[in-house]
Amino acid sequence: MAALAAPIAQARTAPFTGAHAVVRALEAQGVEYVFGYPGGAIMPVYDALTGSSLKHVLVRHEQGAALAADGYARVSGKPGVCIATSGPGATNLVTGIANAFLDSVPMIAITGQTPTPLMGTDAFQEIDTFGITLPIVKHSFVVRDPADIPSVFAEAFALATAGRPGPVLIDLPKDVTQASLAVPPGIDQTGPAPRRKFEQPGAGAIANAIALIEQAKKPLLYVGGxxxxxxxxxxLRAFHARTGIPAVATLKGLGAIPTGSENYLDMLGMHGGQAANLAVQESDLLIACGARFDDRATGKLDTFAPNARIIHFDADPSEISKLRDADVSLIGEMTAILDALRPARLDIQDWRDHCAAMKTRYAPRYDAPGSGVFAPALLKALSEQAGDDFIATCDVGQHQMWVAQHCRFSRPQAHLTSGGLGTMGYGIPAGIGALFAEPDATVVTITGDGSIMMNIQELATIKRYRLPLKIVLLDNAQLGMVRQWQELFFEENFSEIDLYDNPDFAELARAFGIEAFTVDRRSEVPDAIDRLLSARGPILAHVRIDPRENVWPLVPPGAANSQMMEA
Amino acid sequence: MTADIVIDFTRSEGAVLRLIGQVERRGFEVTSMTMAEHGAGPARLTLGVAPRDASRSFDTLSRHVAKIHGVTSVRAAERAPFMERAS
Incomplete structure (x- = not known):
């Protein structure tokens, strides 16, 4: 990876401004990378950046900045910081902020704003960023006094990471960042805020949960993000190992229990495995750990786990009984709760054996007919060969589900996917962020020919910073998931899914200065994986696949998870 | 079925919008509203709310409102059904 440009020493004897306070506040929070794009109203902050220790990653579109910050946060565990100017810069951040909100990713989004005297006058590049983002942030600030900057940033970082994480927006009017400011006493001491402590559930709730677990004949762990x-x-792994309770995971829960573990079944839900979905339906106790009974996981809610009592752990009290009433709720620090759950006796060997038999019976097959590339087999082999350093960053569509179904994940940070918002264009920026967070990881973006075009401009960012991102582009010349749904649920009325006129993706990557090659046949896959994994710089594998291939199994919309469709 | 949601919160830019928006987005209609100021910082907003469908719970709404930064307490009290005396 290329080193970022070293900060340019400030020779100027410029006054200390609000913008300097912004930079100093970010430094005080331990921020290393900022993903952004400059413009008019944020220019004072960019001016101050040049004298700071912060490393700015210049993306080619503000959405790329927000999504890269998201990827950085998911892998590093630290808040991702993105920055943009007012107006279109801010609105271009919105999708990335929403993505972080729905997937509970800690993020600080910094936006420029027109000077305060012009706010509310429809000034050039004025938009109500604060108002637009109200529903998609954990909290937000408009800073009207530069003296407030240190405390606002400290509070923003504390809020972004506390409890259930999420994005916090800080809108900075230009006159505030331009204003001269006497250095407030203690500004350099406004360090990272301590994470807020949870109140832990009482002994009674723990005892009730243990009692339910001991009574259960068919308990199941339902693991979420x-x-x-x-x-x-x-x-969680310790609890899973000492109890032997079978487990299923949501899309965002993948990797919390390594996917090859004993008594681990599969992903549940719309594209979950049959064994996982059937186990949920048969279970008499569902232990939901950081899962929120999302509709993609539950299918038709009133048919979900119909015989199960519910123990629900979550950091967010508002998730408890939001969609499914909990018999026991445990709100607090999950590690402490799991450590406290020590059932004395479990009589579930028959259930374990039954789940294991279902897992074998419904295991996916990779012996697809023909000589074309079978994407599930490619993805399985790629993840296995990449090993424990593998991080997949996915776009959205069929390939996203194939990754979830077939890749091997050994940790939660290994699977970056836009689970809540379903943001096409997430994969490449998230891969950029992941590589800044963990430069030695084997980061692979798996994308489709629809999704890649949503943020194709970020290939330039990869090239600029010489990021060794490996891109697997599964090209079926269609919007595959939409086509699949039109085939299955809209009487094959194929409407606006044909991407026959895609560019030559390998040539396009090369135009950005990125090594690229095309794979057409199954026999070429082993060499392609070797080439991808051995590349020292960025590389794109353009893989042509059969446009008729569907994602199986599938729970039809509005159906119970027991009503899965198969090929 | 309606309820009064009584929210005590610290005044800040956008706080009232944030509270009302949360109520609306979580599937409730705001049917009435009163707000009182208590000293320099704290304020009380009382919202009459009605669920837009039967699946919405006042308890869940209260928890969603309670987690908004700056909210210090939330209480929900269901209103007794309106009874008209037969003449």
Whole structure:
């Protein structure tokens, strides 16, 4: 990876401004990377950046900045910081902020704003960023006094990471960042705010949960993204190992329990495995860990786990009984809760054996007919060969589900996917962020020919910073997931899914200065994986696949998870 | 079925919008509203709310409102059904 440009020493004897306070506040929070794009109203901050220790990553579109910050945050566990100017710069951040909100990713989004006297006058590049983002942030600030900058930033970082993480927006009017400011006493001491402590559930709730677990004949762990967010995967694995309770995971829960583990079944939900979905339907106790009963996981809610009592752990009290009433709720630090759950006796060997038999019976097959590339087999082999350093960053569509179904994940940070918002264009920027967070990881973006065009400009960012991102582009010359749904649920009325006139993706990558090659046949896959994994710089594998290939199994919309469709 | 949601919060830019927006986005109609100021910082907003469909719970709404930064307390009280005396 190329080193970022060293900060340019400030020779000027410029006054200390609000912009300097912004930079100093970010430094005080331990921020290393900022993903952004300059413009008019944020220019004072960019001016101050040149004298700072912050490393700015110049993307080619503000959406790329927000999504790269998201990827950085998911892998590093630290808040991702993105920055843009007012107006279109800010609105271009919106999708990335929403993505972070729905997937509970800590993020600080900094936007320039027109000077305060002009706010509310429809000034050039004025938009109500604060108002636009109200529904998609954990909190937001408009800073009207430069003296407030240190405390606002300290509070923003504390809020972004506390409890259930999320994005916090700081809108900075230009006159505030331009204003001269006497250095407030203690500005350099406004360090990272301590993470807020949870109140822990009482002994009674723990005892009730243990009692339910001991009574259950068919208990099942339902693992969500909250486990990785809480960094509770070790406690979860210990609980899973000492109880032997079978487990399923949501899309965002993948990797919390390594996907090859004993008594781990599969992903549940719309494109979940049959064994996982059937186990949920048969279970008599569902232990939901950091999962939120999302509709993609539950299918038709009133048919989901119809015989199960519910124990629900979550950091966010508002998730408890939001969609499914909990018999026991445990709100607090997940590691402590899991460590406290020590049932004395479990009589579930028959259930374990039944789940294991279902897992074998419904295991995916990779012996597809023909000589074309079978994407699930490619992805399985790629993830296995990449090993424990593998990080997949996905776009959205069929390939996203194939990754979830077939890749091997050994940790939650290994699977970066836009689970809540479903943002096409997430994969490449998230891969950029992941590489800044963990430069030695084997980061692979798996994308489709629809998704890659959503943020194709970020190939220039990869080239600029010589990021060794490996891109697998599964090209079926169609919007594959939409086509699949039109085939299955719209009587094959194929409407606006044909991408026959895609560019030559390998040539396009080369135009950005990125090594690229095309794969057409199954026999070429082993060499292609070798080439991808051995490349020292960025590389794109353009893989042509059969446009008729569908993602199986599939729970039809509005159906119960027991009503899966198969090929 | 309607309820009064009584929210105590610290005044800050956008706080009232944030509270009302949360209520609307979580599937409730705001049917009435009163706000009182208590000293320099704290304020109380009382919202009459009605669920837009039967699946919405006042308890869940209260928890969603309570987690908004700056909210210090939330209380929900269901209103007794309106009874008209037969003449």
């Amino acid at each position: 909250g486990v990785g967010i809480a960094a509770a995967e070790q406690a």
